[in-house]
Amino acid sequence: MRSILYAAHSKPADVRVIWLPGAYNAADDFVRAGFDKAVTRRGLPLDLEFVDLELRYLGDSAALEELRVSVIVPLRAAGIAVWLAGISLGGLLALDIAASYEGDLSGLCLFAPYPGNRMLLQEIERAPGLRNWQPGELADTDAERRMWRYLKSRRIDAAPLYLGYGKEDRFSAGLALLAANLPAAKVDVIEGGHDWPTWALLWENFLDAHFT
Numbered sequence: 001m002r003s004i005l006y007a008a009h010s011k012p013a014d015v016r017v018i019w020l021p022g023a024y025n026a027a028d029d030f031v032r033a034g035f036d037k038a039v040t041r042r043g044l045p046l047d048l049e050f051v052d053l054e055l056r057y058l059g060d061s062a063a064l065e066e067l068r069v070s071v072i073v074p075l076r077a078a079g080i081a082v083w084l085a086g087i088s089l090g091g092l093l094a095l096d097i098a099a100s101y102e103g104d105l106s107g108l109c110l111f112a113p114y115p116g117n118r119m120l121l122q123e124i125e126r127a128p129g130l131r132n133w134q135p136g137e138l139a140d141t142d143a144e145r146r147m148w149r150y151l152k153s154r155r156i157d158a159a160p161l162y163l164g165y166g167k168e169d170r171f172s173a174g175l176a177l178l179a180a181n182l183p184a185a186k187v188d189v190i191e192g193g194h195d196w197p198t199w200a201l202l203w204e205n206f207l208d209a210h211f212t
Helices: 027-032 035-042 061-077 089-104 118-126 143-153 172-179 196-210
Strands: 003-006 015-020 047-051 081-087 107-111 161-166 187-190
Touching: 003 027, 003 035, 015 061, 015 089, 027 035, 027 047, 035 047, 035 196, 047 061, 061 081, 061 089, 081 089, 089 107, 089 143, 107 196, 118 143, 118 172, 161 172, 161 196, 187 196
Parallel strands: 015 047, 015 081, 081 107, 107 161, 161 187
Antiparallel strands: 003 047
16 A cells, blocks of 8 residues: 655654545645645644555445554554544545544544535435434445444544535535534635645644644
């Protein structure tokens, strides 16, 4: 599993943010968008790891377990706090991992995570709302339904979940449904669409709010 590591200093930082890209994006896109430079400018003791993922990982529990075992578990064993982060489809995958291995994570940072198909979102809205929605029997490969079940059942003391997206994002209706079930202080909605300039600004905001 290919990844790009940005290390703030010569020795590992106490915190690492592991970023999962969206569909048809790659680890290099985070570098091109300046995610590493945003940390450098602030002089933060924070390491970043940008992971390449493929669409095949969606609903593939064995592939996600590989990511956990090869990347997350060794960091935890070394005493490093792990924030799992994702953009678009990578956000859904991050939630899917958290649904099974929440105890491995110190936090989640999600920018415009893919909220699922329209039929599922309408089902939740008609319930009405996530509090009243019943996920029913889950297929092994139904990552979207599993994600919403996790969001519905998250404990009050669960690792923090931060959500950011642009007002003009094409998934804004589903993202607003997700935002309605999070503390307002953990949601950042800005001008912008489903694109890298928006996500880069959300990253700047997140760093200022949580690590400076």
